[in-house]
Amino acid sequence: METICPIDSQFKDQISAFLKPPSLLEVQDYFDQLIASKQIRGLKVKPNGEYGKGIYAEEGFEEGGLVLKDQMLVGAQHSSNKIDCLVCSFCFRFIGSIELQIGRNLYLHDLGVSMNNECTWQTSSQILKDCYQSHSSGGEDYSDVEDPQNFGECASSSSKNKISLPKEVVESLMNGELVLPYSKEFPLPPVVSCPGGCREAYYCSQSCAEADWDLHHSLLCGGETSKTLCEALSKFTQHANETNDIFLLAAKVISFTILKYRKLKVAHQKSATSDASNCDLPLLLEAWKPISMGYKRRWWDCIALPDDVDACAETAFRMQIRELAFTSLQLLKAAMFDKECELLFSLEIYGHIIGMFELNNLDLVVASPVEDYFLYIDDLPHSEKVRKHHLDIFILFSA
Structure with a gap:
């Protein structure tokens, strides 16, 4: 029997208005204003009723020159990739240090942490908290984090058959005590913690942390919320990690819309009299x-x-x-429901948001400085490599 979402029935007309495709003229006007606001020169977005939207050059560009630099609307690191790479939660730049990147990778894989492991996400999210203290620009105290030894039971049998570095070596990589040769040639920005203290999001700079907080993360952060909301957010995230992390992108879209609506309403109330408790549909x-x-x-x-x-x-x-989408929506609703923006939590809108990503997703591959580091080591003269007493780390890790 098909599940019925009551919000779909309650806001049927409003939802239709939200999901009505914009006209070609509206699309053209929107992108013209967007390009003008960002002072982008030489480019034009032109919609086509048959093929969609295209970007056209209106002037010549030098070979190798920058054509366009823009901020993505929403993005998320694949859940399965978070074990291998520590990146900024906003711009996805690698952060910390070469040592931290290598150490946490070795540590987690030595524990047998796999995204298919039933205790994966709780394990990895707790363990990672220990890694960042000495690489953070804020000097946060992580003394309340559970001892990683407690998670040894999650190790897979296959991981126990692999050759592992001594625990002390791996920990010294993560806490900054061990400095690898030539790693200074590949500097990374320090780890900046989430402004809300959730310890699930980390950034390359204060500006990225503030931008993410302002655009999306403030409604998806479990650091400053009540215990009930924190648990609800955790359940939503766990469900997404276990099923499809496209739900995490959909949550960011809803958070983005709610936060932008609140700003528009505050600005509107300064110049007009309106009911602060009711939804202003035109602003939404x-x-x-x-x-x-x-x-x-x-x-x-x-x-x-x-x-x-x-x-x-x-x-x-x-x-x-x-x-599956309805289950995810119910979990998200429990975590960040906004009565004034209730129609955003309709299954019809949620399904269309996810469908938008299904049809328009773009995977970005960020070049790994760790890979560049190993290539650099490989290219060194043999006499240079054999003099370095940490060569065994390179061999074990690259194997």
Whole structure:
């Protein structure tokens, strides 16, 4: 039996207005204003009813010159990648140090932490807290973190058969006591903690931390919320990590829209009299405008049928996807529901947000300074390499 979302029925007309595709003229006007506000020269966005939107050059560019630099609307590091790479939660730049990157990778993999392990996320999120103290610009105290030895039971049997570095060596890499040769040639920005103290998000600079807080993270941070909301956020995140981390992007979109709506309403109230407790639909539509420009369909309607699903089971498969989205939405609603923006928590809108990412996702690969570091070591003359007493670390890690 199909699950019914009561918000879909309650706000049917408003939801239709939200999901109505903008006209070509509205799209053109939006991008013209966006380009003008960012002072981008030589480029023009032109919508086409048949092929979508295209970026056109209106003047010549020098070879190797910068054509466009812009901020992504929302982005997230793949959950499975968080064990291997410590990056800024806003711009996704590698942070900490070469030693920290290598040490935490060795440490987590030595424990057998895998995204398929049932105790993975609780394990990794706790262990990582120990890694950053000496690499943080704020000197935070992590003395309340549980002893990583307590998580040894999560190690997989396969990890126990691998050759491991001594625990003391790995810990000295993470806490900065051990400095690898030539690592200073690959400096990384220090670790900046979340302004809300959630210890799940880390940044390369205070500006990135503040920007993420202002745009998305303040509603998704478990540091300053009540214990109940913190647990609700944890359940939502765990469900996303175990099923599909596309839900994390959808949550950022809803958070972005709510926060932008609140700012617009504050500015509007300074110049006009309005009811502070009721939803101002035109302002909410204005806050939603950047999202409205993306092509959308319901996730369960547009997702490709997997090869292992028979065509006769397609209807059941799409119903399962819909139920999965509804479960995620209920968990998100428990974590950050806003009564004034209630219609954003409709399954119809949530499904279209996820479908937008399904149809428009772009995976970005950020060059790893650790890989560059090992390439640098490999290119050293043999006489230089054999004189370095930490060569065994390079061999073990690269193997």
